[in-house]
Amino acid sequence: MAAQSVAVQLLLLQVVVVAAVVLVGGALALADARGDQRREAETATLLVAHTVATTPEVVDAVAAPDPTAVLQPYALAVQQQTGTDFVVIMTTDGRRWTHPDPTQIGLTFRGTIAGAQQGRDVTEEYVGTLGPSVRSVVPVRSGGRVVALVGVGITTDRLSRSFWPNLVPIGLAALAVLAVGTAGAGLVSRRVRRQTGGLPERDLSRMLDYHDAVLHSVREGIVLVGLDHRVRLVNDEARRLLGADPPVGEPVGPELPQALAATMASPRDVRDEWHLVGDRILVVNHTTARWRGRALGTVTTLRDRTELQAATRELDSVRSLADALHAQVHESGNRMHTVVSLMELGRTDEAIGFATGELDRGGRLDAQILEHVGDPVVAALLLGLTAKASERGVTLRLAPASSVGAHELDDHDLLTLVGNLVDNAVDAAATRGPEGRTPEVTVDLTTAGRALRLVVEDSGPGVAPADRERIVRRGWSTKSTDSVAGRGLGLALVLQTVRRLGGTLDIDASALGGARFTVSVGGGR
Template identity: 30%
Template structure:
C-alpha cells in the first residue's frame, strides 16, 4: 500500500514540478540573461522568489554549457551541473526524472529555455522537489494506514466468516479433506460395482463412467465427456431425451451384446441435477437369476432325467435289434416298477407338486452320477410351514441334495444318499445324509459363507448361503455332522413361530 501511495505521490510531484519549470522558462528576465556574463545576479533572486513562493526545494537555471545561474546554495552558482540526467534537456526535450542531486533524491523537471523568438535554445530550467523517505511517508500516513488496516481487517474478517459459513452450508459442513476422502471413496465404490455406471448432468452430458461402462461401450480408458447420444448411436438410447423419467431393466443392444439398462434421475435440493444409468450384461443377469431361483438346478435335473431315459431307450432298442425281446421287456418292467414305486410314494406322501418334481429330478440326477438315492419311507409333507414358500423349500432341499450328490460322485467306493422330509404346517424337518468325502474344519467353518466354494471355478458359493439365509429368516436351525472320507449329514428344522399363528 505504501509503495502505491509513494508512486502516486511522486507522479503528482512530477506534474507540479514541470508546471513550475515551464513558467520559469518563460520568464523574460531569465530567458534574456541566461548564458550572458553577470546573468546570475539577475536570475538568482528571481529563481529564489519563485522557489519560496511555490514551496519547491530548488530551482536551477543552467546554460548550454551546464553552468548554474541559480541554486539555493549560492556557492554552487557558476559551477557545472553534474546530475547526469540533463543531457536530453539540452536537446530541447522536456521531461521528468528521479535522480540523486546535491540535496538528495529528488523529482526533477527539465524544461528547455528558448530565446525570445523561440528558435534557439539558450538553457534549461530545472525544478526539483525532494522525494520523501519511506519512514517519512509512514509517519505522515500512519493514522490513515491504521484506520485502513483496521477497517480492512474488520471487513475481511466479516467476509471470511460469511464465506466460510456459506461454503460449509454448500459442502454439508464437511472439511476439504473429508470431501476429498468422500470423492475417493465414491470413485472406488463406483469402479468396484459389477455393472456399468454412467452419470450425466441435466443436459445429458456424461460426467462419469466406471471401467465396466467404458468396457461395455468401447470408449477405452480415456475420459469421455460427450453427450449420451454420442455414446449410444445405434440403439434407442441415442434418442433418449427425458432423463427425468426413470425406468428399470430395459434391453438395449450395444456393440452386439444385449444389456439391461436402468435410468435413475438425480435430485439435489429438489432440483433435477442429472441421471445415473446402469448397464448389466443380459446373459450374466439371466444366469444369476437362474442360480438364485433354483431354475438352473431344475433344468439340470430335467436334463439328467432325459439323459437317463435316453440311455434306457438305447439299451432297449439295442436288445430288440439283437432279438432279445424278453430281456428288453424285463428292463422295461423293472424300470417302470422302480419309477412307478418312487412316483407313487412321492405322490402319496409329498403334498406339493413343485417339491415332488424336485425329488424326481434329483433321483434322476443321482442315478446319472452313479449314486444311489433313497427317500426315507417315513417321509411326508402335508403342507409347508406358514411363512415359507414352496420356492424356499426347493432352495433348501435342492441345494442339500446337490451337494450330497456331488460329494458322493467325487468319492470312490459306496455312493449313497439318504433323504427324509417331514412337514405338517407347524414344523418342517429336512435331513440329507451322504457317504461322500466329508468336510475338513475349514470347509465346515465356511460352508455357509457367500462366495465360498470347493467346486470348479464356475462354482459361486451361493447355494448353501441361501439355505442359511432362509433358515435364519424363519428362526430355524441347521445341524451339520461331517467326517472326512466318511460322509456328511445336514439337518434343517424350522418351526412355526407364535407370530405366524392366526388363531
C-alpha cells in the first residue's frame, strides 16, 4: 500500500479530532440538557406543592371528617392543570387522602417524608406506585404546626418523552460543527499539500535528513538570508571559513566584514567575487533562492581559495620569470649574432666592446640585488620582477640603502608585500605613466629580526588623496577592468598582511611623479 502524504494524514487526523470533539460536545450538551430538565421538574413540582399546601380549602379540608371527598377532586384538577403526574395530599404519617389511582387512597405514601414532617421541603427522585419520578413533598401548616403533607411529582417517562425533541437542534448543531470542521481541515490539508509537494511523511523525513547531512558535509560554506535580511541557515563550513557564527534569526552583518555583509544582503546576483575574511581569500557566489517562482531570500556560497591564490601568485611569478628569461634568450641570441657578425667583418675591437658593454649593463642590477638581498627567496622574486619590468620597458632599481639579511619574518609575508607592491608599481609605471616620463620603479627594502621597512615608488600617474582610503579595498586595481577574476586583491592582501603583523601602510606622492607606498613593521618604522 502506497504511503499516504502528510496532507492526507493531517486531514484524517483533523477529521477524527473534529468528530471526537463534536461527539463529546454533543454528549455534554445532552447531559446538560437533561440536568436542566430535571432542575426544571424539581422547581415545578416544588412550586405546585407549595401552592396546594397554602390553599385555604386544603387546610380546611384536612380538618373535615372525610378529607378525601373534598381533596380528591381538587387534586385531580390541579394535576391536570399543571401537567404533573400526581398530586398526593396525606396525613403527617404518610397515609394518602388523594391519588391518581383511587385504589391507592388510604395506603402509605412511598418516598421520603421525614423532612417535611419537621417542616422542611423535600425534593428527590424516587420509585413510587407510578414508577420513577421527580417529586417534592412540603408541609401543610395550620396554627403554626404541620397538619398534613402534600406530594407532587412528574414521572421520568414524561420527562424522557419531552426531552427527545430537544435532540433535533443539538444534533443539527453537531452536524454543522462537524461540517465546518471538516471543511476547515480540508483547506488546511490543501495548503499543507502545496507546501510539502504531496510527499509522504517518510519521504519528507528522509529529505530533511539528507538536507541536514549535505549541509554539514559539503566543502563549501552556505549562508541563507531571508527577505528580511536575517540569517536563516549557516552550515559548519561557512562558520569555519568566516571565523564567526552568525546567529540564526538575527540581521546579517555585525560579525562579518562590511563588504561581505553588503553582498549577502544585496538582491543582486554575484558570481565568483573575491573577499578577504581574516587570513582567508574566499570566492563568493550569491543568488536569489526561489521555490516555484517565489523568492525565499538569498543563498551565498563560500569557497576557500587562500592556498590556491598563493600557488597562483607563485605560478604567475614563475611564468613571468620564464617569459622574461625567454625574452632574454631571444635578446641574447640577437646580441650574439651581432658580435659574430662584427668579428666576421674583422671589427674585433668593436665586437669586444659591444659584448662587454652588454654584460656590464645586464649584470649590474643583478649583482646589486644579490649584494644587498641575502634572502634567496626575496632575491629570486626581485630578479624575476626586474626581468618582467625590463620586458615591459620599465626600469626597476634597488635603493643602495636596501639590506635584507637574517630575519624572523615569514617568507610568504615578504613575498606578499614585495610582490604585490612592486607588481602594481610596474603596472602603473608601464601603463599609466604620462608621456615623456621615463617608466621606472624604485624599491627600498630593509629587514632586521622582525622589523621591516619597504618603500616602493613609481613614475605612474599617482594616487589622488581622495582615493587613498579606498585604494586598499577589495576590488580596487591598477589593472584594466577586463582582467581576470580576483582583480584588486593585491593591495588588499598587502593591507591584511600589514595589519596582521601590527604594522602600517602609508600612501603618498613620490618624487618620481607617481605614488609611494611605505610599509613599516616592528622596529622598521
